[in-house]
Amino acid sequence: MRKATTIVNLDGLFEDQFLASSPPIYQTATFDLGDDPSSARYDYTRSCNPTRDILQHQVARLEKGKYGFAFTTGMAAINALTGILKPGEHIIASDDLYGGTERLLNQRLLEYRGITTTYVDFTKIDKFKSAFLPNTRLVIFETPSNPLQKIANIGIVSEITHAKNAYVALDNSFMSPFLQQPLDFGVDVVIHSATKYLSGHADASGGVLVTNNQELSEKIAFIQNAEGSAISPFESWLILRGLKTLKIRVIEQEKNAQSIIEFLKTEKLIKNIYYPTLATHPNAKTHLKQASGGGGIICVRTGDHIITQQIVKNLELFKYSVSFGSINSTVNIPAKTSHLSRSTEGRESIQDLIRFSIGIEDVQDLIDDLKSTFAQIRQI
Ligand SMILES: *Cc1c(COP(=O)(O)O)cnc(C)c1O
Numbered sequence: 165m166r167k168a169t170t171i172v173n174l175d176g177l178f179e180d181q182f183l184a185s186s187p188p189i190y191q192t193a194t195f196d197l198g199d200d201p202s203s204a205r206y207d208y209t210r211s212c213n214p215t216r217d218i219l220q221h222q223v224a225r226l227e228k229g230k231y232g233f234a235f236t237t238g239m240a241a242i243n244a245l246t247g248i249l250k251p252g253e254h255i256i257a258s259d260d261l262y263g264g265t266e267r268l269l270n271q272r273l274l275e276y277r278g279i280t281t282t283y284v285d286f287t288k289i290d291k292f293k294s295a296f297l298p299n300t301r302l303v304i305f306e307t308p309s310n311p312l313q314k315i316a317n318i319g320i321v322s323e324i325t326h327a328k329n330a331y332v333a334l335d336n337s338f339m340s341p342f343l344q345q346p347l348d349f350g351v352d353v354v355i356h357s358a359t360k361y362l363s364g365h366a367d368a369s370g371g372v373l374v375t376n377n378q379e380l381s382e383k384i385a386f387i388q389n390a391e392g393s394a395i396s397p398f399e400s401w402l403i404l405r406g407l408k409t410l411k412i413r414v415i416e417q418e419k420n421a422q423s424i425i426e427f428l429k430t431e432k433l434i435k436n437i438y439y440p441t442l443a444t445h446p447n448a449k450t451h452l453k454q455a456s457g458g459g460g461i462i463c464v465r466t467g468d469h470i471i472t473q474q475i476v477k478n479l480e481l482f483k484y485s486v487s488f489g490s491i492n493s494t495v496n497i498p499a500k501t502s503h504l505s506r507s508t509e510g511r512e513s514i515q516d517l518i519r520f521s522i523g524i525e526d527v528q529d530l531i532d533d534l535k536s537t538f539a540q541i542r543q544i
Contacts, residue, residue, distance in 0.1 A: 167342065168411050170225055174404075177218045189401045190214045211389045215397040219404050220372070223362065226341040226410075227354045229374035231381035233388050234400060238337065238357025239264050240393040241371030243272075245333055245353060246302070247387040248380070251278035253301040256292070258316065259283040260309035262335065262357075263503035271505075286316035287447060289324070296328045303332040304355075308451065310338060311463050311498040311519050313438040315447035318454050322350030331380065333373075337361070337489070342414045344455035352377050358395075358403050360489030361460075364413050368402035370395045413491060413524060417460030420493075420527040424520070425462060427531050433471060433538055438463040460522040461488055469515040471541060472497060476518060478537040481530055488521030493530055495520050 165173060178187050190213055195206040206212050216234055224232030235241040242265055249255070257269060261283075273279040282295045286305050303325045307316040318334060325332040333353035334346040340361035346354050356362055358370030375381050388394050395403075425442070428434050437444075440451040441458035451458075466472045475495075476484050482495040486502050496502060496519045499511045522530070 167226070171342070171410050172408050174218060174222060177221045178214065187215060187218045187401065187404055189397050191397050209397065210392050210394060213394075213397050213400070215404075216395055216400045219370075219395070219400040219407075222404060222407065223341070223356065223358070223372045224374045226345075226407075227336075227374040228345050228347050228376075229354065230376050231374065231378075231384075233373045233381075233384050234358070234395040234403075235371040235373075235388065235393050236395050236399070237369045238355070238359060238371035239268060241355055241357075241373050242304075242335075243268060244384060244387045244391065244393055245304075245355065245373055246273055246279070247391065248331070248383050249273075249277075249279050249301050252299060253279055254297045254299045255279060255281040256295045256300060256303045256330075257281050257283050258286045258305035258307075258309055258314070260285075260312045260314050261304075261306055262310045262337075263498070263505045265304070265335070266503075267505035285314070286321060287314050289317070289320060292321065293324055296324075296330070300328060300330050303330055304335070305333075306335045306338065307454075308338050308440045308459070308461075311438075311503065311514065311517055313440050313445070313461070313463055315440055315445070315451045317450050318346050318349035318351060322352075326350070331377075338461060339455055339459055340410060340414055340489075342410050343457045343459055346454075347374070347376055349454055352380060359487060361410065361414065362489075363403045363406040364409065364489060364491060365402075365406050366485075366487060366490040366492065368399050368406065370399055370403050414457075414460065416524045417522050418457050420524065420530065421458065421460050421462055421522040423527045424522060424530060424534070427534065428462070428464060431534075431538055433466055433475070433541065434464045435467045436465040438465075462520045462522065464518050464520070466516050466518070469499075472516045472518055474541050474544065475537055478540050479533055481525060481533040482520065488519070490521065491524045493521065493523035493525060 220232035269281040331352045334351045335355040337357040354374040356372040485494040
């Protein structure tokens with residue numbers, strides 16, 4: 165099956181006594197063990213639940229992976245992944261990373277678990293290579309990165325990491341499996357905040373890890389059960405429902421994003437535009453070798469954090485909101501929200517940055533909203 169068919173097709177992922185077309189929500193904590201507990205397929209929802217299984221298998225299929233694991237949130241998924249490390253081990257992470265991931269690495273792993281992280285710019289491969297230490301166990305990165313949309317070469321990063329006997333994980337939340345399938349380029353683990361494009365409606369939280377590596381899958385399965393961080397049956401179902409429209413959402417969001425970029429290029433208040441497939445992006449070619457589109461997120465700079473705040477405050481259709489990937493357009497100042505836990509220096513360098521997440525509204529209404537906002541600001 166091709167991607168668009170797989171997205172709406174759950175054949176083989178569940179059996180139902182009534183042949184339900186839509187997956188049932190198995191809202192139960194326990195299962196009847198029958199005569200022989202050791203042969204029961206399901207026993208306790210923390211360990212295993214049929215609705216969760218469907219979600220895990222479906223996201224794994226979309227990412228071309230064998231094993232999928234779904235957690236309460238994206239952060240719970242990333243935390244579970246870091247559970248494979250022991251005190252004294254080392255992580256290499258990209259220097260432009262979701263703020264919550266940085267907070268986990270700095271304020272939990274470093275302070276409480278004795279795991280150190282080196283941050284490097286993954287577009288500078290020599291710097292990346294020289295960041296490896298004898299105890300480096302995990303590499304974690306984003307491409308495009310959040311929020312600066314830096315592009316790393318997934319194949320090269322994976323190859324170098326494997327030569328150093330470490331695991332490499334890529335957070336694919338920005339792209340979704342519809343636009344980028346990183347397992348094809350050699351990463352060991354794909355991470356998703358399912359709260360974003362997988363769910364697509366800002367109505368559910370979740371996180372997913374996908375891998376083809378059996379040894380890793382056994383470790384992650386053990387952690388998911390031992391730590392009790394798996395997603396609930398109802399949230400699994402919500403994400404499964406949202407997932408079915410992934411293709412049409414992402415295509416429409418990208419189409420709208422392209423029109424908005426053309427408009428933003430003509431606006432003098434906008435100084436820089438960051439988008440992975442822009443001709444002016446230094447690594448657009450690399451991006452297009454590993455992804456099939458630029459996605460629905462546009463970041464811009466105004467050069468002035470006051471103007472940035474005025475724009476965000478004045479917009480009406482674009483709701484000021486954390487997160488991204490919803491059918492509704494949202495706007496965000498990363499330095500004030502999603503990346504608040506960055507170091508002061510890290511935040512100052514992105515103070516004037518605006519991140520737009522483009523929805524599926526009529527693009528002319530979105531452009532009109534931007535136009536009238538810019539006109540109002542010129543009058544202030
Ligand atoms: C939002 C986000 C996360 C965290 O996911 P939650 O579901 O909010 O816990 C991780 N990585 C990226 C890139 C994100 O955007």
